[in-house]
Amino acid sequence: MVTNITNLGRSGLSDWLLQRVxxxxxxxxxxxIVGFLLLSPGLDYAAWSGLFSxxxxxxxxxxxxxxxxxxxxxxxxxxxxxxxxxxxxRLAVQLIIILAIFVFLVWGITVLWGA
Amino acid sequence: MSKLQVSLYRYNPETDSAPYMQEFQVDTQGRDLMVLDVLxxxxxxxxxxxxxxxCREGVCGSDGMNMNGKNGLACITPLSEVVKxxxxxxxxLPGLPVIRDLVxxxxxxYQQYERIxxxxxxxxxxxxxxxxxxxxxxxxxxxxxxxxxxxxxxxxCPSFWWNPEKFVGPxxxxxxxxxxxxxxxxxxxxxxxxxxxxxxxxxCRGIMNCVAVCPKGLNPTRAIGKIREMLLADAT
Amino acid sequence: MxxxxxxxxxxxxxxxxxxxxxxxxxxxxxxxxxxxxxxxFPTRSHTVSAQGGITCAIASxxxxxxxxxxxxxxxxxxxxxxxxxxxxxxxxxxxxxxFELEHMGLPFSRFDNGRIYQRPFGGQSKDFGKGGQAARxxxxxxxxxxxxxxxxxxxxxxxxxxxxxxxYAVDLVKNAxxxxxxxxxxxxxxxxxxxxxxxxxxxxxxxxxxxFASTTNALINxxxxxGMALRAGFPMQDMEMWQFHPxxxxxxxxxxxxxxxxxxxxxxxKDGERFMERYAPNAKDLAGRDVVxxxxxMEILExxxxxxxxxxxxxxxxxxxxxVLGKRLPGIVELSKTFAHVDPAKEPIPVVPTxxxxxxxxxxxxxxxxIMQDADGNDQIVGGLFACGEAACVSVHGANRLGGNSLLDLxxxxxxxxMFIEGALNEGIEYLEASESDVQSAMKRITxxxxxxxxxxVPELKRDLQDIMQTSFGVFREEKNMQEGVKRLEELRERxxxxxxxxxxxxxxxxxxxxxxxxxxxxxxxxTAIAALERKESRGAHSRYDxxxxxxxxxxxxxxxxxxxxxxxxxxxxxxxxxxxMFEPKVRTY
Numbered sequence: 001m002v003t004n005i006t007n008l009g010r011s012g013l014s015d016w017l018l019q020r021v022x023x024x025x026x027x028x029x030x031x032x033i034v035g036f037l038l039l040s041p042g043l044d045y046a047a048w049s050g051l052f053s054x055x056x057x058x059x060x061x062x063x064x065x066x067x068x069x070x071x072x073x074x075x076x077x078x079x080x081x082x083x084x085x086x087x088x089x090r091l092a093v094q095l096i097i098i099l100a101i102f103v104f105l106v107w108g109i110t111v112l113w114g115a
Numbered sequence: 116m117s118k119l120q121v122s123l124y125r126y127n128p129e130t131d132s133a134p135y136m137q138e139f140q141v142d143t144q145g146r147d148l149m150v151l152d153v154l155x156x157x158x159x160x161x162x163x164x165x166x167x168x169x170c171r172e173g174v175c176g177s178d179g180m181n182m183n184g185k186n187g188l189a190c191i192t193p194l195s196e197v198v199k200x201x202x203x204x205x206x207x208l209p210g211l212p213v214i215r216d217l218v219x220x221x222x223x224x225y226q227q228y229e230r231i232x233x234x235x236x237x238x239x240x241x242x243x244x245x246x247x248x249x250x251x252x253x254x255x256x257x258x259x260x261x262x263x264x265x266x267x268x269x270x271x272c273p274s275f276w277w278n279p280e281k282f283v284g285p286x287x288x289x290x291x292x293x294x295x296x297x298x299x300x301x302x303x304x305x306x307x308x309x310x311x312x313x314x315x316x317x318x319c320r321g322i323m324n325c326v327a328v329c330p331k332g333l334n335p336t337r338a339i340g341k342i343r344e345m346l347l348a349d350a351t
Numbered sequence: 352m353x354x355x356x357x358x359x360x361x362x363x364x365x366x367x368x369x370x371x372x373x374x375x376x377x378x379x380x381x382x383x384x385x386x387x388x389x390x391x392f393p394t395r396s397h398t399v400s401a402q403g404g405i406t407c408a409i410a411s412x413x414x415x416x417x418x419x420x421x422x423x424x425x426x427x428x429x430x431x432x433x434x435x436x437x438x439x440x441x442x443x444x445x446x447x448x449x450f451e452l453e454h455m456g457l458p459f460s461r462f463d464n465g466r467i468y469q470r471p472f473g474g475q476s477k478d479f480g481k482g483g484q485a486a487r488x489x490x491x492x493x494x495x496x497x498x499x500x501x502x503x504x505x506x507x508x509x510x511x512x513x514x515x516x517x518x519y520a521v522d523l524v525k526n527a528x529x530x531x532x533x534x535x536x537x538x539x540x541x542x543x544x545x546x547x548x549x550x551x552x553x554x555x556x557x558x559x560x561x562x563f564a565s566t567t568n569a570l571i572n573x574x575x576x577x578g579m580a581l582r583a584g585f586p587m588q589d590m591e592m593w594q595f596h597p598x599x600x601x602x603x604x605x606x607x608x609x610x611x612x613x614x615x616x617x618x619x620x621k622d623g624e625r626f627m628e629r630y631a632p633n634a635k636d637l638a639g640r641d642v643v644x645x646x647x648x649m650e651i652l653e654x655x656x657x658x659x660x661x662x663x664x665x666x667x668x669x670x671x672x673x674x675v676l677g678k679r680l681p682g683i684v685e686l687s688k689t690f691a692h693v694d695p696a697k698e699p700i701p702v703v704p705t706x707x708x709x710x711x712x713x714x715x716x717x718x719x720x721x722i723m724q725d726a727d728g729n730d731q732i733v734g735g736l737f738a739c740g741e742a743a744c745v746s747v748h749g750a751n752r753l754g755g756n757s758l759l760d761l762x763x764x765x766x767x768x769x770m771f772i773e774g775a776l777n778e779g780i781e782y783l784e785a786s787e788s789d790v791q792s793a794m795k796r797i798t799x800x801x802x803x804x805x806x807x808x809v810p811e812l813k814r815d816l817q818d819i820m821q822t823s824f825g826v827f828r829e830e831k832n833m834q835e836g837v838k839r840l841e842e843l844r845e846r847x848x849x850x851x852x853x854x855x856x857x858x859x860x861x862x863x864x865x866x867x868x869x870x871x872x873x874x875x876x877x878x879t880a881i882a883a884l885e886r887k888e889s890r891g892a893h894s895r896y897d898x899x900x901x902x903x904x905x906x907x908x909x910x911x912x913x914x915x916x917x918x919x920x921x922x923x924x925x926x927x928x929x930x931x932x933m934f935e936p937k938v939r940t941y
Contacts (some may be wrong), residue, residue, distance in 0.1 A: 012310075012317035013346045078313075109138040127667065129856050154527060159810050161864045163854040167391070170569040172605045172686060174497055175395040191689050202386055215859040221392070244409070245453035247465030260458045260491075260498060299456065320939035327730025 022067035176265030268325035283334030285325035367393030369761035370740025371555030401496025403610030406755030429749020447893035478714025561707030578871025589711035599705025638941035686855025719768025749889020806851035
């Protein structure tokens with residue numbers, strides 16, 4: 001058995017599952033936003049901020065952000081283990097990725113709930 | 116009649132500092148020979164040409180190689196199937212270290228095969244006759260047990276190229292599923308536990324090169340999908 | 352050469368096919384220090400090409416089946432020079448060996464009741480030939496050899512057998528007493544030559560079909576074990592007996608299993624006539640292989656062959672339907688399309704008798720111990736040397752092997768040799784160490800090739816050898832033609848002794864391996880030729896125009912070829928089975 005560090009979950013299976021579930025959430029979120037934009041031809045700031053002040057939309061958006069973070073991490077971790085064969089370089093790149101994802105996530109949350 | 120242009124990958128570590136391509140002119144007398152026959156004709160021109168071969172009928176898996184860019188068995192690949200513009204380029208299977216010419220070191224490939232414990236495990240005492248198995252249960256092994264370990268699939272798989280030590284590869288996983296699917300095998304749980312890390316099975320990206328090149332027409336990607344299903348069923 | 356590295360084992364098994372792997376498995380389980388030395392990765396061995404199945408009275412297709420009936424068929428099939436004690440052992444121990452394979456995981460095809468699928472094969476009968484056709488060949492579709500070889504390899508992995516893969520055994524090392532105490536072997540990948548010491552050396556090197564130009568055999572079947580044993584001075588038994596399989600694909604030589612006829616296929620001539628009805632009214636297309644092959648040649652010689660040149664016949668399968676073909680004969684469909692450009696569901700396959708199996712080999716007893724003769728013609732055990740599988744002549748195949756009996760031979764006698772060696776090692780085996788000069792004399796041959804400076808090269812010599820054998824020692828044989836063949840072989844031996852190896856490199860030098868193989872082909876060819884010339888009768892696969900009848904007065908015997916004098920002697924056939932009455936020689940009809 002390969003006893004490498006796993007990333008988010010405890011196993012390859014949970015990573016794999018997470019990747020698929022997060023993809024579904026992101027797909028739904030994308031469809032929703034695109035649909036909203038198409039159905040709101042005269043969209044203004046009031047309507048847009050109105051949408052995001054609704055609690056269900058904030059929860060939906062947060063779910064999408066978390067999904068995006070998880071999806072990005074699993075995907076990028078995989079890419080780094082495929083192509084970066086030097087452990088030092090790989091670790092450094094992975095730390096940068098973690099930091100970036102963390103920053104974007106916190107930033108997203110403050111945008112959502114901070115207003 | 117013009118002769119077939121054959122471009123062969125050559126490397127002898129004793130005399131060559133680097134591999135190179137050597138051109139041969141092979142007289143096929145207009146016949147639709149197998150690629151292996153062409154190699155034998157080339158070897159008569161240069162006795163030092165090294166390649167593996169045994170059964171010459173596609174069941175032993177010795178002569179897997181890369182023919183005009185696609186992996187396959189030289190002995191059952193007719194020229195009409197691969198030659199384009201009267202030119203044939205033969206290279207060793209990609210992704211494994213070359214020992215000499217078309218002969219690669221299959222060590223990593225065999226290690227991954229051994230890792231999946233490719234043998235029946237049954238902890239119950241054997242009966243005095245055979246273990247019974249219904250034709251339907253036996254049918255589940257079709258498309259799995261026929262693998263000849265030629266390595267065409269695994270060496271066509273980018274995931275295996277990048278992680279040959281950790282990703283079992285299509286050939287090994289096909290055999291893994293051959294035992295997972297066998298009604299006589301009782302080590303299912305242990306086998307699955309050994310496969311649930313992020314590399315062994317889950318490095319498969321569904322590229323399906325394995326399916327495209329398998330000379331026996333087997334489908335490792337489908338078997339990998341079945342293993343994932345079993346892992347999922349086992350964990351949830 | 353005192354710098355040569357040496358390795359030591361309790362037992363070394365030369366050859367990684369079915370017989371070698373079965374013997375190795377037995378020894379690995381017992382914890383003896385064992386290695387399998389194979390010139391190819393084990394699953395590339397020729398056992399992988401066996402298609403139709405393993406014949407054995409496991410009483411699945413017929414609950415009343417009896418191993419004695421199988422023994423009767425075997426003895427009759429061998430035209431009465433199969434040893435009856437050995438045939439008894441094989442047929443009675445067989446079920447145990449087959450069930451073991453199943454327990455190891457061999458994916459046999461199944462009947463609806465869950466038992467192993469059995470199909471009819473040639474020469475099979477119920478009730479000692481009186482009960483009609485039997486179905487006794489256990490099958491994994493038409494890939495039984497592949498399934499069997501992989502299963503054995505897998506179980507050797509499970510039991511941690513040591514493998515020296517892609518190592519080539521060059522010659523046997525004998526001590527001052529004449530015992531075999533190991534061999535000289537070459538690691539093909541590095542070219543390093545190593546002295547392998549062992550208390551038991553098992554020849555599981557398979558056949559030598561490559562002495563013929565047209566053969567179903569793999570390119571690796573060059574009779575290496577036979578060559579080594581002959582050079583070491585040991586006699587060979589029944590080397591004139593070569594089986595020509597009725598159905599090799601015309602032009603390509605690849606095998607089409609007898610299982611095709613077992614499943615209901617049959618042979619037709621150019622008039623579409625099912626001609627086997629004339630030659631074997633009862634068994635028809637499922638008569639012994641020698642009978643069917645001869646009948647096909649008769650049809651061709653009498654102008655009823657198919658194709659433009661009228662030099663082959665057709666195997667008709669289309670009436671079986673795509674379902675049966677897909678389920679029972681999928682590999683044949685594949686092979687026919689690839690090598691004959693024919694879809695057997697629509698058109699018949701062009702076939703011709705093709706060299707397939709060597710019934711002769713190193714004479715052994717049922718424990719796999721090699722046998723030679725002392726000055727008075729009595730059997731004598733060769734110390735340290737064992738053989739099993741096609742390289743051995745136990746003899747259970749006599750003058751003609753029955754279909755499906757080769758796989759049974761492999762597992763039964765591979766297993767038996769393993770068990771016997773385990774016991775012998777437990778009791779303790781001590782032989783004299785080989786001296787420096789003993790080792791040197793085993794190095795002679797490879798040294799000659801390595802020092803060769805000029806001369807003819809291997810491919811042309813090999814082609815000449817195959818041409819001689821094909822021309823003079825084929826399905827039908829005749830004195831004058833064979834004398835000519837023997838003479839040409841003598842000349843060829845001279846030429847090979849002066850041949851040249853241009854490539855002297857070390858890394859994976861396949862040219863060197865092929866040169867060493869050529870020597871072995873030469874040994875086998877000459878033993879075959881002289882034995883065939885001297886056996887003045889027709890029996891089983893050995894069929895002569897000038898002596899068309901079986902001669903039980905003079906030739907109800909094994910032939911024994913002595914390499915030193917190139918002389919053919921005789922050895923008694925065993926007619927003393929332990930638990931059944933012996934089968935009297937009778938006229939053999941199907």
